[in-house]
Amino acid sequence: MAASFNEQDDMITEINMTPLIDVMLVLLIVFMVTLPAITNTVKLELPRADSAPSESQPQRIELSVDAGGVVMWNAQPVDEAALAAKLAAAAGQQPQPALQLYADRATRYEAVATLLAAAQRAGLTNINFITSPKS
Structure with missing residues (x-):
């Protein structure tokens, strides 16, 4: 017996375009609604400001201590009394040095x-710890 194919058993080989057209129409409407909102801008005049160079950077003080406990102020050795006086003088400066x-x-x-x-x-108040990387 030969097998017979009904019309219902045949595969549909054409693409259903209806969902694609629906999506395209929705996208078209969305773009048509949002386009005027994007192109309409508000005229705004911002104030103009002249920038002046910032004030000079605060002075840096290099305070170092070696393995023997010798304290150096900007590469000059100092004792405890001179160190306290120099620290007090530095704290009184404006802007305070780092x-x-x-x-x-x-x-x-x-x-x-x-x-x-x-x-x-x-x-x-502005104290920075300076370390050297491992060599």
Whole structure:
């Protein structure tokens, strides 16, 4: 017996265009609605400002301590009394200078903590710890 194909069993080989047309019409309407909102702009005149160069950067103070506990102020050795006087004078400057603290790797923490406490007592607030990368 030969198999017979009904019309219902045949595969439909054409593409249904109705959903594609519906999507295209929806996109067309969305673009038509949003286009006037995008192109209409508000005229706005912003105030003009002349920029002047910023004030000079605050002075930097390099304070270093080596493994032996010797304190250096801008590469000049200082004792405790002179250090306290220099820190107090630096704290009184406007703008306050940035204190850059260098400490040798072998320096005891006690020496670093003493320098930090002296800077805090003097009133210095901008203290930077400077480290050197491992070589």
